[in-house]
Amino acid sequence: MKVVSPAFEILTPIDGIEILKTIEAVGRTCYKSEDKITDDSCVNFVQGIINRGHEAVIEHYNITVRLTNDRGVSHEEVRHRIASYAQESTRYCNYAKDKFGNEITYIDIRGGMELDPKVSKLDVAIQSQIYDEWVxxxxxxxKHYNKMISLGATPQIARSVLNNSTKTEICITMNIREWRHFFDLRCSPAAHPQMREIAIMLLKAFKTMIPVVFDDLYKKYVTDAKTE
Incomplete structure (x- = not known):
């Protein structure tokens, strides 16, 4: 058994200013105001687009990321309809083979426990007991997965005993507008704690790499919520 923390990798090369320039070039088509484009006009233009809610314009740029999280969280991620997905398949991946270290990898629940409003307030000793039960x-x-495989079961049959904490890798491609929608839903205190864990991590990266576009969501869910 291996336990890892959730993680992400941004697969699309990111140049924040170039993204804003692309959005500005698209958006100014609506107003035929291309003559107002300067070296730094894209920042204020995109800020205005966000402020006015004219977010159809920011659909013209896609970003692909690879998320490493548990399968329970991945079931929520794929509910976003304006997106494309490619996910690690438990039908074909045989975790009892050397390629996977002959073990199941699980996503640590500690981060989720810390973000859970009820569990985080429990006595430390009780939290430790909860974690031990999970382990x-x-x-x-x-144990049962490996035994089933050794008896001749295929991975697609043996996977039935795996739980929601099983690690999965999922590549997600969304346009920027849908990423904003993703963060607005998945960073919210109403979201599942482990969903929030990975979503807030990614929002911090997006905010750092792309000016303006995610500033309001960062303020709403990171700065104000004091999750840093």
Missing amino acids: DACLDAE
Whole structure:
């Protein structure tokens, strides 16, 4: 059994200013105001687009990321309809083979426990007991998975005993407008704690790499929520 933290990798090369310039070039078509484009006009133009809610313009740029999180979280990620997905398949990946270290990899639940408004307030000793129960359940699932494989079961049959904490990698491509929608839903305190964990991590990266576009969401869910 292996336990890892959630993680992400941004696969699309990101040049924040060039993204804004592309959006500006598209957006100014609506007003035929291309003559107002300067070296730095894109920042204020895109800020205005966001402020006015004219977000159809920012659909003209896609970003692809690879997220490493648990399968429970991935079921929520794929509910975003304006997106494309490619996900690690438990039907074909045989985790009992050397390629996967002959073990199941699980996403650590500690981060989710810290963001859960009820669990985070429990006594530390109780939290430790909860975590130990999770570890025991994961070890048990791994044992039965490996046994089923050794008996001749295919991965698509053996996967039935795996739990929601099983690590998965999922590549997601969305346009910038849908990424804003993603963050607005998935960084919210109403979202699942482990969904929030990975979403806030990614929002911080997007905000750092792309000027203006994610500033309001960063302020709403990171600065104001004091998640840093």
